[in-house]
Amino acid sequence: MGALGFILDAAEGERSWRLAEYVRRGGYTALKKIINENIPPENIVAELKKSSLRGRGGAGFPTGLKWSFMPRQFPGAKYVVCNSDEGEPGTFKDRDILRWNPHMVIEGMIIAGYAMGCARGYNYIHGEIWDIYKRFEEALEEARAAQLLGDNILGSGFSFELQAHHGYGAYICGEETALLESIEGKKGQPRFKPPFPASFGLYGKPTTINNTETFASVPWIINEGGDKFLELGKPNNGGTKLFSVSGHVNRPGNFEVSMGTPFPELLAMAGGMRDGRKLKGVIPGGSSAPVLPTEIIMECTLDYDSIAKAGSMLGSGAVIVMDETTCMVKALERLSYFYFEESCGQCTPCREGTGWLYRVVHRIEHGEGRPEDLDLLNSVTENIMGRTICALGDAAAMPVRGFLKHFKAEFEYHIQNRKCLVPEDVQRAGSGFFKVA
Amino acid sequence: MLSQESLKQIDREIAKYPAEQKQSAVMAALAIAQMEQGWLSTETMAEVANHLGMAPMAVYEVASFYNMYDLAPVGKYKITVCTNLPCALSGGVHAADYLKQKLGVGFNETTPDGRFTLKEGECMGACGDAPVMLVNNVRMCSFMQPEQIDRLLGECK
Numbered sequence: 001m002g003a004l005g006f007i008l009d010a011a012e013g014e015r016s017w018r019l020a021e022y023v024r025r026g027g028y029t030a031l032k033k034i035i036n037e038n039i040p041p042e043n044i045v046a047e048l049k050k051s052s053l054r055g056r057g058g059a060g061f062p063t064g065l066k067w068s069f070m071p072r073q074f075p076g077a078k079y080v081v082c083n084s085d086e087g088e089p090g091t092f093k094d095r096d097i098l099r100w101n102p103h104m105v106i107e108g109m110i111i112a113g114y115a116m117g118c119a120r121g122y123n124y125i126h127g128e129i130w131d132i133y134k135r136f137e138e139a140l141e142e143a144r145a146a147q148l149l150g151d152n153i154l155g156s157g158f159s160f161e162l163q164a165h166h167g168y169g170a171y172i173c174g175e176e177t178a179l180l181e182s183i184e185g186k187k188g189q190p191r192f193k194p195p196f197p198a199s200f201g202l203y204g205k206p207t208t209i210n211n212t213e214t215f216a217s218v219p220w221i222i223n224e225g226g227d228k229f230l231e232l233g234k235p236n237n238g239g240t241k242l243f244s245v246s247g248h249v250n251r252p253g254n255f256e257v258s259m260g261t262p263f264p265e266l267l268a269m270a271g272g273m274r275d276g277r278k279l280k281g282v283i284p285g286g287s288s289a290p291v292l293p294t295e296i297i298m299e300c301t302l303d304y305d306s307i308a309k310a311g312s313m314l315g316s317g318a319v320i321v322m323d324e325t326t327c328m329v330k331a332l333e334r335l336s337y338f339y340f341e342e343s344c345g346q347c348t349p350c351r352e353g354t355g356w357l358y359r360v361v362h363r364i365e366h367g368e369g370r371p372e373d374l375d376l377l378n379s380v381t382e383n384i385m386g387r388t389i390c391a392l393g394d395a396a397a398m399p400v401r402g403f404l405k406h407f408k409a410e411f412e413y414h415i416q417n418r419k420c421l422v423p424e425d426v427q428r429a430g431s432g433f434f435k436v437a
Numbered sequence: 438m439l440s441q442e443s444l445k446q447i448d449r450e451i452a453k454y455p456a457e458q459k460q461s462a463v464m465a466a467l468a469i470a471q472m473e474q475g476w477l478s479t480e481t482m483a484e485v486a487n488h489l490g491m492a493p494m495a496v497y498e499v500a501s502f503y504n505m506y507d508l509a510p511v512g513k514y515k516i517t518v519c520t521n522l523p524c525a526l527s528g529g530v531h532a533a534d535y536l537k538q539k540l541g542v543g544f545n546e547t548t549p550d551g552r553f554t555l556k557e558g559e560c561m562g563a564c565g566d567a568p569v570m571l572v573n574n575v576r577m578c579s580f581m582q583p584e585q586i587d588r589l590l591g592e593c594k
Contacts, residue, residue, distance in 0.1 A: 077455070086562040087559070087560045087561075087562055088560065089521045089522055089523050089559075089560040089564065090522075090523045090560075090564055091560075091562060091564070092562050092563050092564050092565050092566075094562070095562050095563060120455075122453075126561075126562050127503070127504075127505050127574075128505075128558075128561035128562060128563070128571055128574075128577065129561070129562060129563070129577065130574065130575040130576075130577070131575070131576075131577065163453040163454075164453075165453070165461075165464075165465075166464065166465060166468065167464070167503070168464050168467070168468060168503040168504070168505040168506060169503045169504030169505035169506075169559075170502060170503045170504065171559060171560065182464070183461055184458070184460065184461055185458075185460035185461045185462065185463040185464065185489075185491075185495075185499065186460075186495075186498070186499065187498050187499060187502040188502065188503075203455065203458060244564065244565060245565070246523035246526070246527070246564035246565050246567065247523055247526040247527065248526055248527075252527070252564070252565040252566075252567070253565045254565065287521075287522060287523075287560075318523075318564070320522065320523050320526070320564075321526075322526060326526065331522055334520070334521060334522045334525055335521075335522055338521055338522075338559055338560070341559060342559060344502075428531070430526070431525070431526065431527055431528040431529075431530070431531050432527060432528055433527075433528030433531035433532060433535075433568065433582065433583075434528075434531065434583075
């Protein structure tokens, strides 16, 4: 395994996901090392803390710290859950990890089970990626046949069973407690916290939930050491990270780079701007992250701290690139519709507020905006933020605030002139869809 | 009535969870039932409820909450197009427009011959492959330019 790009770059080609290929690349050596050297669970957690690995699902919570919250002496069942319910617009990295390197996730989850004393795990896989779910099930079968899963793993006395759970189309299930409700066979409605999953999780038992990429990082940290992982990134932001680049670039896709890589380098890796057009704005961390205009994002490095300082968030590493053909009102309208559609309906501020946000942005986009609408939007966001059980409310409000902060003039133009600042035919050309027809 | 094969598949799903947590298999059971029957009728949901020892209402709650379940009949091929922002920047909305024009139907409508139903989808987690569409919940189609869409429609007999 190379020092850089250990999650995706090492695994290429149609067969790379198979157990034999993974083992050939050095797979399952971390698990074997733990078993052969009888490494105590607390040492694994300590190594993770040293690595500064932070949750790759979007929140960036330190993984080692999260694992240390699990009550080690708790009698009875405890669970490890992987969140592969990737549905935040712009994010498509976990699909590629599971497509090319499922055993790395499985190994990470087994190690998690060992470190936290859990005998069972579930990987919750996004509904729309059926073929990836089937592949993961096949990878699990391979691992069971090789005694890497099940009773008495490799003769160690440690037992761990892992299963895949297939989602069926609900963005909210990416929220960890909604995900647990969903595994329990219910509507995916988030739970009030506390209690946190580490004390009351799946079936009311202590549970730790991590993102796919987080688990995939664990074997490397055990093999190479936490210090080395930290060195791959920058202080407080350990390791490499997958960035999903979508939108107006020449080569959309996933790119695994060191934390702290300057944004212009990532843009160049994605082939630069489509047809050489001018960059207008970037949503740096999935649809919930506030948009940043060109002059700010071009100065950013890709790590939790730099993007936060610029007023946005690194989130899941989903970089949505928009060029000069983009109507920012239409862009926000689509995102607001998404949150309106996906609100679970449990909390009034979110259920009603997301509807308000969508309807007001919609009327501005359609030439029916009123001068007071921008203040109205800000007031609705204030009435949502911090007043809901889960973060979906904030996630719906933050893009509105970001667009109004940096592209207010475009919204005002829409309201005054009842049309887009960017002509329709320019917008139409931007998508690149009609070049063939 | 669900086939023996479907019930067997559902039982395999039940086995994934602790013995006293059969309800955990409800999402998979509904997906299996829908794959066999094309959509979920009240009778089908009642059968799933009975098989899992759940109240029919609890099954209906699940079926109506998740977007990929169909509680009304759909065409032989259900095509769901992602029109969310990252896809739209690369032609998702235009691809949907193209499909609407080709099929002569709007979103949530079925062609008169019962062959196609068109749906607007939310993020499928494949934004780098835009335009993206999903056929019958299981087949994801990537980079769907007009030529690829024509080919897909031709394949759906």
